[in-house]
């Protein structure tokens with residue numbers, strides 16, 4: 001039996017960060033926050049076992065965590081009006097849900113552009129080239 005070689009249609013991106021090719025920024029921030037967490041775990045473990053506070057590890061973790069957060073606030077931008085959407089969502093949404101609301105945005109809260117349309121346009125361009 002011969003298998004058909006039809007290429008399966010790719011799943012449509014599930015959120016605007018994927019469509020706007022900005023999801024890598026979220027992954028970089030997640031990695032940096034994980035390293036920050038590990039800095040505190042290592043320093044805490046050392047403090048409990050040897051009674052020494054690893055000030056340089058704690059300081060590095062704090063700088064990395066705060067720096068990553070500040071970078072993330074301005075890095076995730078509307079592809080149309082370039083508004084920093086993370087900062088906009090933090091100011092307008094509950095501190096418990098701003099990240100989920102940010103990822104699930106379909107329209108820019110500032111210019112009302114359809115954030116999912118960006119991807120549709122990009123996919124047509126990709127589709128034409130293949």
Ligand SMILES: [Zn+2]
Nearest residue numbers: 078081108111
């Ligand atoms: Zn916008």
